[in-house]
Amino acid sequence: MPPFAIETENLSKEYPHGFLHLKKKTSLEGLTMQVQDGEVFGLLGPNGAGKSTTIKLLMGIIFPTAGSGHIFGKPVSDVGMHRDIGYLPEQPYFYDYLTAAEVLDYFARFHGYGAAERGERVERMLKKVGLETAGKIQLRKYSKGMLQRVGLAQAILHDPKLVILDEPMSGLDPVGRREVRDIILELKNAGKTILFSTHILPDAETLCDRVGVIAGGKLRGVGAPGAIVGVKATEMEISFELAEGAAMSEAIRVKAAKSGAAYRVSVAENELYAAMEELRAAGARIVSVTQIKPTLEDYFMELIGKERAQAAAVEVSTP
Amino acid sequence: MNSVLIVGRNTFREAVRDRVLYNLVFFALLMIASAMLIGQISMGIETVVMISLGLSAISLIGLLIAVFTGVGLVSKEIDKRTLHAVLAKPLRRWEFLLGKFAGLVVTLAVNTAAMAAGLFLALWLVKHSVTPSDLVVLVAVYFILLKLMLVVALAMLFSCFTSPLLALLFTGGLYLAGLFVSELRSLQVTTLTPQMQKFFAVVSYVLPNFGNYDVMGAAAHGRAVAGMLVLHNTLYTLLYCAIVLSAAAVIFSRKDLK
Numbered sequence: 001m002p003p004f005a006i007e008t009e010n011l012s013k014e015y016p017h018g019f020l021h022l023k024k025k026t027s028l029e030g031l032t033m034q035v036q037d038g039e040v041f042g043l044l045g046p047n048g049a050g051k052s053t054t055i056k057l058l059m060g061i062i063f064p065t066a067g068s069g070h071i072f073g074k075p076v077s078d079v080g081m082h083r084d085i086g087y088l089p090e091q092p093y094f095y096d097y098l099t100a101a102e103v104l105d106y107f108a109r110f111h112g113y114g115a116a117e118r119g120e121r122v123e124r125m126l127k128k129v130g131l132e133t134a135g136k137i138q139l140r141k142y143s144k145g146m147l148q149r150v151g152l153a154q155a156i157l158h159d160p161k162l163v164i165l166d167e168p169m170s171g172l173d174p175v176g177r178r179e180v181r182d183i184i185l186e187l188k189n190a191g192k193t194i195l196f197s198t199h200i201l202p203d204a205e206t207l208c209d210r211v212g213v214i215a216g217g218k219l220r221g222v223g224a225p226g227a228i229v230g231v232k233a234t235e236m237e238i239s240f241e242l243a244e245g246a247a248m249s250e251a252i253r254v255k256a257a258k259s260g261a262a263y264r265v266s267v268a269e270n271e272l273y274a275a276m277e278e279l280r281a282a283g284a285r286i287v288s289v290t291q292i293k294p295t296l297e298d299y300f301m302e303l304i305g306k307e308r309a310q311a312a313a314v315e316v317s318t319p
Numbered sequence: 320m321n322s323v324l325i326v327g328r329n330t331f332r333e334a335v336r337d338r339v340l341y342n343l344v345f346f347a348l349l350m351i352a353s354a355m356l357i358g359q360i361s362m363g364i365e366t367v368v369m370i371s372l373g374l375s376a377i378s379l380i381g382l383l384i385a386v387f388t389g390v391g392l393v394s395k396e397i398d399k400r401t402l403h404a405v406l407a408k409p410l411r412r413w414e415f416l417l418g419k420f421a422g423l424v425v426t427l428a429v430n431t432a433a434m435a436a437g438l439f440l441a442l443w444l445v446k447h448s449v450t451p452s453d454l455v456v457l458v459a460v461y462f463i464l465l466k467l468m469l470v471v472a473l474a475m476l477f478s479c480f481t482s483p484l485l486a487l488l489f490t491g492g493l494y495l496a497g498l499f500v501s502e503l504r505s506l507q508v509t510t511l512t513p514q515m516q517k518f519f520a521v522v523s524y525v526l527p528n529f530g531n532y533d534v535m536g537a538a539a540h541g542r543a544v545a546g547m548l549v550l551h552n553t554l555y556t557l558l559y560c561a562i563v564l565s566a567a568a569v570i571f572s573r574k575d576l577k
Contacts (some may be wrong), residue, residue, distance in 0.1 A: 015575075056403075056576075059403075059406070059407055060406065061402075061403055061406060061575075061576045062575040062576060063573065063575060079409055079410065079411050080409055082407055082408055082409045082410075083409045085407065086407075087403075087404065087407035088404075089400065089403035089404055089407075091400075092400075092403070092404060093399050093400050093401055094401055094404065095329070095333065095401055097332075097333055097336040097337060098332075098336075106325070106329055107404070107405075107408060109325045110322060110325060110408035110409055110410055111408070111409070112321070151404065154404055155407075
């Protein structure tokens with residue numbers, strides 16, 4: 001069996017803080033996960049959840065307190081495997097005295113390309129990220145969104161097998177986000193493995209084969225975006241119109257919301273037929289019945305809500 | 320080794336674009352003004368004054384660049400997080416460190432060479448000739464460059480584990496202490512207790528001996544500098560830099576970047 005593209009086992013990171021660094025703050029606790037070769041995997045979680053910590057550990061920017069990480073079967077400490085990895089740091093910043101073309105040329109040199117190939121790759125990447133006309137401008141004059149594009153260009157410049165993107169949509173306008181989404185899809189179609197962190201959930205739902213939700217430094221769930229939320233009971237939404245003077249039953253009236261001339265009411269899936277019977281009896285005209293599919297955002301918010309409630313409970317119970 | 324050269328080349332480019340070499344304009348103005356003034360007021364000692372002034376300026380300007388730029392070489396990359404993308408390339412941390420060191424040393428070498436050329440031009444303006452005895456100035460300039468290499472290595476070491484301000488203070492403090500190493504060694508023959516003598520002996524050998532690089536007097540008076548001193552200072556600098564940079568590499572290789 002070929003090795004996973006990414007595999008972590010009990011990966012943990014604590015930061016010392018306080019006076020004499022005697023206290024420890026846990027940023028990541030016992031992360032065990034696998035990313036398959038050719039998969040698009042999204043790391044989701046609120047700010048400070050441990051997403052960037054995970055990525056920095058994989059890239060060797062910080063070192064684990066416990067556990068291990070492997071990329072294509074090699075330990076993350078093996079710098080040689082960086083030939084196969086492209087990395088976009090969160091809010092990337094580059095040498096502001098260089099132009100975009102120069103910074104890409106600088107990075108390309110580490111991969112041993114000759115001058116002609118470097119020139120060709122740099123030109124192609126600038127075009128790909130929409131900076132072909134700004135390639136000769138020093139980066140000090142770039143906006144945040146433009147820097148993000150340069151970051152993406154340097155990450156994929158060497159045609160890596162694995163692309164790790166930390167908040168790739170951050171700082172981008174809707175057009176830029178769309179372009180980045182297209183690039184990720186293009187990479188996916190080319191058979192690349194992609195790991196990216198985000199808190200923009202619709203992007204994760206659109207792009208990811210699987211997502212992992214991290215909150216409070218712990219992995220809370222892994223699965224396909226549809227499957228991970230599928231554990232929740234589904235509800236049905238009935239949209240209906242009511243004739244003048246007709247009355248609804250009390251049970252439906254309290255749940256119904258009026259929107260223009262129509263009403264909407266959500267009922268549990270197993271109560272659908274009973275509710276429709278009741279509405280028909282009241283003389284209502286049923287316009288539509290739709291299944292309410294819980295979104296990743298619902299799951300995410302529920303998880304975060306629980307997390308905060310637990311944290312508050314601990315705070316209250318701690319004397 | 321190729322990665323070291325890539326980082327070094329970029330460090331040199333950074334220094335040039337950050338206008339580090341603009342100090343040469345100041346040095347040129349200083350030399351021109353000095354040459355004009357010395358020609359007016361010095362009676363027979365124009366060469367001595369010109370060489371002393373020129374070498375002092377080369378040393379001071381070089382030291383300022385070495386300390387201030389040296390301290391920021393790594394810490395600036397950590398603070399601005401430019402390092403994150405660089406370290407994602409197939410590059411070891413020690414290669415990055417060595418590349419930054421090499422880049423700044425080349426910058427200092429170019430700067431020092433340009434200032435030395437300016438000094439010779441000023442000498443020629445003062446006495447309308449350059450004699451073979453003036454070539455000792457080249458040895459003095461070479462020693463200044465060796466000294467600057469050591470200062471850069473120390474600045475980089477300190478910046479690997481402390482804040483830029485503290486690294487600046489530590490480097491400056493160590494430089495000043497290193498100027499008095501021979502005085503420290505002479506303390507051994509005074510009335511100190513044997514334990515204290517031993518302590519000062521150890522300290523005097525651990526501290527970088529910056530006093531060894533000062534041959535300004537010999538250069539100003541056209542006295543030859545012993546070949547053994549050139550060899551000794553060269554080997555001493557290389558060895559000391561290797562030890563300091565190895566320590567820096569060990570610390571930097573284990574450092575969590577923010």
